[in-house]
Amino acid sequence: MRAWRSLTFISGALIAVLWLSGCSGGAEFQSGEQGFVSANGAVSRAAVDDRIAPRGDVAGETLDGEQVALGDFAGQVVVLNVWGSWCGPCIREAPHLVEAAAELEGEDVTFLGINTRDLSQDPALAFERKHEIPYDSIYDPAGEVLLAFRGAIPPSAIPSTLVIDREGRIAARVLGEVTASTLVGLVEDVLADG
Numbered sequence: 001m002r003a004w005r006s007l008t009f010i011s012g013a014l015i016a017v018l019w020l021s022g023c024s025g026g027a028e029f030q031s032g033e034q035g036f037v038s039a040n041g042a043v044s045r046a047a048v049d050d051r052i053a054p055r056g057d058v059a060g061e062t063l064d065g066e067q068v069a070l071g072d073f074a075g076q077v078v079v080l081n082v083w084g085s086w087c088g089p090c091i092r093e094a095p096h097l098v099e100a101a102a103e104l105e106g107e108d109v110t111f112l113g114i115n116t117r118d119l120s121q122d123p124a125l126a127f128e129r130k131h132e133i134p135y136d137s138i139y140d141p142a143g144e145v146l147l148a149f150r151g152a153i154p155p156s157a158i159p160s161t162l163v164i165d166r167e168g169r170i171a172a173r174v175l176g177e178v179t180a181s182t183l184v185g186l187v188e189d190v191l192a193d194g
Helices: 002-024 088-103 121-131 145-149 180-192
Strands: 028-031 034-037 043-045 059-061 067-069 077-083 109-116 137-140 160-164 170-175
Touching: 043 180, 059 137, 077 088, 077 180, 088 109, 088 121, 088 180, 109 145, 121 137, 137 145, 160 180, 170 180
Parallel strands: 077 109, 109 137
Antiparallel strands: 028 034, 043 170, 059 067, 077 160, 160 170
């Protein structure tokens, strides 16, 4: 009986260890044999040859009611920030995004947001006014636009910021808050790629 209990305990512990180690790696964004492995607050970069495009259309209606698509910015580097007005880290990073957008103005760079999980546009519009966000955001309350980034952005990773290269491929990402200096550095690296 004692041996059976020991075996049951060891088996349970082994299953728990395997389960926890499987969960700790986060989502993976595959490109051949290379990929992103997420970690909260982590910065990930993809080598030029390992970059892949979103897995669907990134398009929708902005908070102001205009249609916009990632494809509208072909040939430019795009900073894509996923945020919600209800999100504390999004509030803290907003001044950094505004600062980075101002610092990169005049470069061949466009900023675009994806507002998610706000059930109404009103709090999202108030957020943009309060923080003086200088770029448009796609209104995506149900996370449907985010499906194009499945595997690259875990559904719970809000805020997240992607840097999309001139060919429409994901070149870098930040899961969690981003600072202006980190974002400007990532964008300048992608601009230097050509």
